[in-house]
Every structure is written in C-alpha cells, then in structure tokens.
Amino acid sequence: MVVRLICPDADQNKFIDEVVEQRQNGRNAKFFTKIKDDWKARVKAYLRENGDPAIIKPWQEALSHATTFKNLYLSPDENSVQHPVLTNLRSRELQLCPACGEDGTPNTLDHYLPKQTYPEFSITAHNLFPMCDICQGEKLTETVNSANERLFVHPYFDQFIEVQVLHLQIRPPYEAPENIQLTPDSGLDPAQSALVARHLVHLAIPKRYYHFFKDEYLRLLRLVRTMRQQDLNITTILEVFREKARDKSINSWGHIFYTGVLSNPGLMDYLKQGQLPEKL
Ligand SMILES: [Zn+2]
Structure with a gap:
C-alpha cells in the first residue's frame, strides 16, 4: 500500500x-x-x-x-x-x-x-x-469520483500513511485460505479510511495483492515445513522476515503479509503444529 x-x-x-x-x-x-x-x-x-x-x-x-x-x-x-x-x-x-x-x-x-x-x-x-x-x-487520468472526492492518496502530503494503513485478515482453512481481507487501520478517521478504500479500488490493489498473497503463503508453508524439520523457532524467524519487509516500508506488501500472519494466533498455532498440506 x-x-x-x-x-x-x-x-x-x-x-x-x-x-x-x-x-x-x-x-x-x-x-x-x-x-x-x-x-x-x-x-x-x-x-x-x-x-x-x-x-x-x-x-x-x-x-x-x-x-x-x-x-x-x-x-x-x-x-x-x-x-x-x-x-x-x-x-x-x-x-x-x-x-x-x-x-x-x-x-x-x-x-x-x-x-x-x-x-x-x-x-x-x-x-x-x-x-x-x-x-x-x-x-490513467482519473482524479475524483462522481461525489467530487479525490480518489488517490498523495505520497507527499498525506501524513497519515506513515502508519500501517492496511491490515491483512487470513481465515481458516489455513492449509489453503479461501478468502483474505485487507482492511483499513482502525486508527484512521472516517475520511482517511474512505480515501484509502477509494485508492485501493481505483488502483485494483486487492486483486493484485491476492495474487501476491497466494504465492507468498505457499512459500511460507514450504518454509515452515523446513523450519519444523530443523527444529527452528518459527515465530522468531517470521519476526525477522517482518522486520526485513518493514525496512522497505511499513506499508510494503511483505510487511502487511507478515504482520497479518504474526498477529493471527490461530494461524500461528497452525504453522507450529497443524497438519501441513502434503503437496507444497
Ligand atoms: Zn504500483
């Protein structure tokens, strides 16, 4: 984002x-x-x-x-x-x-x-x-909607984007999540949330993020299988991935992904001890 x-x-x-x-x-x-x-x-x-x-x-x-x-x-x-x-x-x-x-x-x-x-x-x-x-x-040349509200966040002037503006929700079944959701940060005011929502839709970000998510999630499951085999601490390693992604930006796709994973106790539990898909 x-x-x-x-x-x-x-x-x-x-x-x-x-x-x-x-x-x-x-x-x-x-x-x-x-x-x-x-x-x-x-x-x-x-x-x-x-x-x-x-x-x-x-x-x-x-x-x-x-x-x-x-x-x-x-x-x-x-x-x-x-x-x-x-x-x-x-x-x-x-x-x-x-x-x-x-x-x-x-x-x-x-x-x-x-x-x-x-x-x-x-x-x-x-x-x-x-x-x-x-x-x-x-x-393209879009600027405002029919209600004369601007469609896009301005990277120089919209200071509120210094926080993580989107959060990822991943729901079971964790072996193959069927729906994920990107939701605006609850700390944004209603006008900021609405602007973020317009920005997302008009740049087709949810659709693009979903493709990224599918690849990244499969990669995560493969890595988890290896981490389990080597008896490594999954939380610690994922925290390192999250920090690496945050170094690019708090709103990078990777950071949104790893914060979504690490803040989801059910998913973390699955990654540590759930039954991983046979084919990965
Ligand atoms: Zn872009």
Missing part, C-alpha cells in the same frame, strides 16, 4: 521565474511572460490545497496551451532548468511503488494531477513521483 515520500523542497516561484526566463528566446516567450504570475498562483494553490483535485479545478488558460506546457516535461532540453529536477525525481532509488507498495523499482514518473487535464503542473516537483506501470495503467 501507499508509501510516504519526502516532499520536494524546491522554491516553486524561483523555479517558474527561471523556466520563463529560459523561454524568452523561444516562440512562446510572450505567452509565458503573460501567464507567469497566474502560473505561480496555480502552483501556490496546489501546495496550499495539497494537490486536492476536489478543490483545484483545471485551468482553461493552460488547457488551451496544453502542448506547450506538456513539452516542458516531455522533451526538456538538457540545459533546461527542469531537466535536473526531473532527473532527480526519477533517480530516487525506491525498492517499491509508492502508490501500491509492491516490490520493484518504479522509474517512470506519475503526475498526481494528470498533465492532460492539469498541464500547468507538468513539471511541478510536488506533483511528480515514481509509480509502477500497473498503477499508472489503472490510474
């Missing part, structure tokens, strides 16, 4: 000044000079409202010059002001996708507010973070 990222600290007013300055020799010089102050005001509003699409509505001036803005992102000159900013954002060495928490090294950037509908935030660092291909394919 979602992972908190450190918010970029670049001065956006200075950044826009420099970008506009660099455009002064190009064919869009007049346009950028004209909209500079409004552009700054838009970015200021983004930062004030934490990028919330329920509040920040698309800007007609940018939409009618969408290609001009998007090109700042899509084909930046190597000497451009935005080039090192984008390179830095891409080169963060993450071991998992901040949007879903699945292991991997996402190196494409997603625009929290899509560049198609919000072209003026194409190169705003606070609007950009790495995301895996599957999440990008699910998110």
